[in-house]
Amino acid sequence: MRTTSTLIGAAALALTLAACGSPSEQASGSADAEAGEGPLRVGVSPVPHGDILAFIDENLAEEAGLELEIEEIADYNTPNAGLVNGDLDANYFQHRSFLNEWVENGPDADLTYVTDVHIERLGLYSETYEGADDLPTGAKVAVPNDPANLYRALTILETEGLITVDPDAGETATEKDVVDNPKDLVITPLEAAQLPRSIADVDAAVINGNYAIEAGVTEDANVLAWEPEGDDYVEKYANGLVALEENVDDERVQLLAELLHDERVLEYIQETWQGVVLAVDADGSVAE
The missing domain is CATH 3.40.190.10 (Periplasmic binding protein-like II)
Incomplete structure (x- = not known):
């Protein structure tokens, strides 16, 4: 497990439900944003997901005011189960097709796909x-x-x-x-x-x-x-950030979603994996 020592701030974060603003509004400390307490616990596949979050943790998180607790998980089932049983606040390892299949055949749980991040080409x-x-x-x-x-x-x-x-x-x-x-x-x-x-x-x-x-x-x-890249390639196969529906508006989740699309992260993905991993922009298109 990778764990950070970044501090979010002394004041307790609000726990009441509120309307969901844009990631940038929530990241700026909007009083309407729902937020949890403590580090954001994220389950990830080790590569490239864990490496991408480690890059954010080491280069962007402290400045943004986000504390991350990154748990690397080798299999494809534990991260969703971790959301259901409360061991994780979010996960980042799967695409929508896998999530839909898991929800259809797994326990009754409202798991929500928050944002696309990258595609791992087969x-x-x-x-x-x-x-x-x-x-x-x-x-x-x-x-x-x-x-x-x-x-x-x-x-x-x-x-x-x-x-x-x-x-x-x-x-x-x-x-x-x-x-x-x-x-x-x-x-x-x-x-x-x-x-x-x-x-x-x-x-x-x-x-x-x-x-x-x-x-x-x-x-x-x-x-x-x-694998061929069709018109719905990103929609089907981009790996992204997932959380319980009730936690999607958590300020920490929304802030991480914004950081995952930071230009520095896109460059890191492109330079590190040279086309095996394709970065996805915030608008849902493959980054050039």
């Missing part, structure tokens, strides 16, 4: 081959097993002409919905966190950007293809 990686067309007949391809990312992985393979997916399956498509597979690819869903370790045992693997970076796959393996 890539088709291989330690052996240099292009998608180079994959041989019968090639073993590992893909994420969670529904939202499995669909994204199949979309990469389909865009590269390797398979055809039943269009009636929509975004719930799995490997069982492949209706044409000219190279007889053996598509194996695995837990997303396990994919980097599997790449040595398969011909190719579709790996989430955060896990690819963390495991050094982006440096050691070839990128055969990136």
Whole structure:
């Protein structure tokens, strides 16, 4: 866990509910903003989410008057559960598609997507081959097993002409919905966190950007293809800040949302991950 020592101020923050103003109005200390007490506890995936929040913590938070308590969590289920049981005030690790799937199948909880921050591009990686067309007949391809990312992985393979997916399956498509597979690819869903370790045992693997970076796959393996960027790419797959609906107006949550779109943060993302992670502007578009 990373913990800060920044102080918010001596006065107790108001706990009454109030109308939600813009992030800048709330960050300036609007008397109408609802605020919690103490540090803002945020659950994050270690990379790049944890690194991005650490950058904010070390470079922006103190000046803005925000105290952060950052908890790095390796799996994809604990951060939402942490919001529900009160262990966290916010989390930053998921996109809307994953959140919607989790809410639909998880406990009854009003989790709200606060703002987009970045996109982790899914890539088709291989330690052996240099292009998608180079994959041989019968090639073993590992893909994420969670529904939202499995669909994204199949979309990469389909865009590269390797398979055809039943269009009636929509975004719930799995490997069982492949209706044409000219190279007889053996598509194996695995837990997303396990994919980097599997790449040595398969011909190719579709790996989430955060896990690819963390495991050094982006440096050691070839990128055969990136996922296609459609018109709704940001809306579907940008990772963002999430909180319980009742905490969205918390001044600390709104201030963090504003800091996540600070120009210095956008530059940090672009310079650090060189296109594997794409920063998203406050207006919801991929930063140039």
